[in-house]
Amino acid sequence: MSTPQGARARARIEVTAAIKEEAGRRLAAEGAAKLSLRAVARELGMVSSALYRYFPSRDDLLTALIIDAYDSLGERAEAAHTVVADAGAGPVRRWVAVCEAVRGWALDRPHEYALIYGSPVPGYSAPQSTVPAAARVGLLLIGIVRDAGQGPGLAPLPLPAELRPEAERMAADLAPDLPPETVAALVAAWAQLYGLVGFEVFGQFHRVVEDREPFFRHAVTGLAHGVGLREGG
């Protein structure tokens, strides 16, 4: 039936969604630190204590918003990748497109970006439930490298001996079909990408980099080369 649990459960779902929606608005407008349950409740015309029927604490509400943010970012990155992949672009152009999608999303929603990649909310540690959503962009980047195949001579920096065991462990975990040096380079590039995006979103480039789009494109192209991607594929 269309009312599988009766009108009551239906209302619960709607109220839950309304809370998340309003909380998302306030998050986008003022940031996570200023997100208050009382304000959300006030805006929704309910009393603050009623909100605790839906989210046991402020942190649980934040968790819901975090998962939404990861999903929104992952979706945007995947969409951007699909567009250029369908146009027949090579691996470097696909890599750059994904990076630019991440940057664009972060600049559009700086507070959501801060929520997932900024300082962790104190006393709060992301529950396991955020992991799949959080992994989407990483998987996308791995996929691009996998699709490109790895011609000999295009390999990234050779691994120093001290890193080889860890690189092999990472490769076994993340992409058993890729050589360990590629996986190590990928993980580093992944972190470095968020360094570039974070510096821009958090204002660290203020009065340092002015024309940021070409700068970013150039930097992530360097990242692509670092993991072994070349124009030809």
Added chain:
Amino acid sequence: MSTPQGARARARIEVTAAIKEEAGRRLAAEGAAKLSLRAVARELGMVSSALYRYFPSRDDLLTALIIDAYDSLGERAEAAHTVVADAGAGPVRRWVAVCEAVRGWALDRPHEYALIYGSPVPGYSAPQSTVPAAARVGLLLIGIVRDAGQGPGLAPLPLPAELRPEAERMAADLAPDLPPETVAALVAAWAQLYGLVGFEVFGQFHRVVEDREPFFRHAVTGLAHGVGLREGG
């Protein structure tokens, strides 16, 4: 005399220092978000309103802590550089030493790291007074590249046409004696360094990278190569 302004000014300096010290302790212990003026005042045996005679607002206290954090980081990086430079190390080893100092400092004082390189405190924008302290690590990295000289053929990625004007502007601002492609690569490496450090400090490498020290060393060695440094150079 030893009391150039009388006992009053002397006391003011001491109380100010005590406030900053206690605030720093609480910051290190619990993070910026949980830093409360009232708690600091309580710990110091004064009433909260008295604290406003020394810091007009919580944000001003945070600003003082931010400057201290930048200085502490800069000092540690400079000390690390001095050690390896005095030992006659080449540019790559000096670069890596500075990066490792940044990482070590961040891991030692995650909350201070979050304060200066994490999500900006909402409604707060760092005043101009933080700029010199914030620039120290960057200047150090520029200095290493400058000292290395730039042999031909070791240059970083050639600049695309769209980035050339901006790269020349950055070079004029930051290091007029270095070629624009080197400066662009330097700024990118600077941001990427903090991506690597931030991911580790903020727990993004949890269950992804386990043996982090060699991984970091390898990644920042790659960064050094990216700006044109080579072992011999």
Added chain:
DNA sequence: GCATGGCAAGAGCGGTGCTCTCTTTTTTGT
């Protein structure tokens, strides 16, 4: 048809940043 369980409401606790007033103490100017 009625007991039950989900839900909104309200009061209240302990905490926050910040302001204002009042008093005391020190510095400064004549």
Added chain:
DNA sequence: ACAAAAAAGAGAGCACCGCTCTTGCCATGC
């Protein structure tokens, strides 16, 4: 030397916050 002025501490108070507990209502499910 003494009064005026500046600086500092204390306390009350405002408007918030997260969160808990109790109360009473009302729709739902037996």
